Each structure stands twice: as structure tokens, then as C-alpha cells.
Amino acid sequence: MPYGIQQPAISGQISQLEKTLGLKLFHRRPFGLTAAGLRLFDEIEDFFSALIDLPAYVRGHPRQQLRLAAPARILRDYLPELLLTYKRRFPNFKLTLFDANQIIAEELLRKGEIDLAITERGNYETFPGWFGENETGVVASH
Incomplete structure (x- = not known):
């Protein structure tokens, strides 16, 4: 699994985020993003995409x-x-x-x-x- 994070830990973090925001981000069955989850994903997608290039960027080789x-x-x-x-x-x-x-x-x-x-x-x-x-x-x- 990428980043060495196990699924139960991710589920716990998502539940905590949903509690903090007071919003459901995922439909559990069938699995998918809610409207709020889609808006959040649109906001954070570029950040996580940039993480892939971070090591090369830090070394000065984008x-x-x-x-x-x-x-x-x-x-x-x-x-x-x-x-x-x-x-x-x-x-x-x-x-x-x-x-x-x-x-x-x-x-x-x-x-x-x-x-x-x-x-x-x-x-x-x-x-x-x-x-x-x-x-x-x-x-x-x-």
C-alpha cells in the first residue's frame, strides 16, 4: 500500500474528518463520494498530485x-x-x-x-x- 498506511487507519481519519466538518464525504454502499466529498476532492487533488514530484523538486530536478x-x-x-x-x-x-x-x-x-x-x-x-x-x-x- 502506498505511503505505508493501512485501510483501517484511513477509514478512521475519514470518519474524524467527516465529524469535524459535520458532513458526510463518502457513501458507504455503494461506495462513492458525496457532493461535499467531490467538492473537497476538487480542492485537494492538485496538492496530492504535486506530492509525486516533490522529491525531484527538492533535489532541484523537477x-x-x-x-x-x-x-x-x-x-x-x-x-x-x-x-x-x-x-x-x-x-x-x-x-x-x-x-x-x-x-x-x-x-x-x-x-x-x-x-x-x-x-x-x-x-x-x-x-x-x-x-x-x-x-x-x-x-x-x-
């Missing part, structure tokens, strides 16, 4: 990563060779791919869940600076 969304056709036909070459050159590079159409890719980008979106059509109003009327476009969050 982890190289890219979260990319694109339609399956682009992921399948255009990216494999390029990504394999890049992975050989930068072995510590972490790549996360999302199969996503334009609407989903733009939403992931808007939420900060991806760094780069390759779409077949772009939303010119949502992402100013779009570089033209190409069949394929690239939009990055930073």
Missing part, C-alpha cells in the same frame, strides 16, 4: 512530464514514432495521453488537467491566439 490530449487518430497515426524518439532521449520523461475529442480536450485544458491539446478544430473564442484555420491545431495551457 520531473519532466507532459499531459497531452488528442483524438485517437492523431495518437495512433502521428505521435508514436515522435514520442518513442523523445522517450529514448529523455528517459525520465513522463507522458500521459488522453484520447479526447475537441470538446473534451478543451475542457481538460481549461481545468488544468492537461498541458497540451491537439484538436481537429479549435475554439477561437475560448483560446485566443489560435494560429489559423488548419485541420489540426495545438493549444497549450502554459
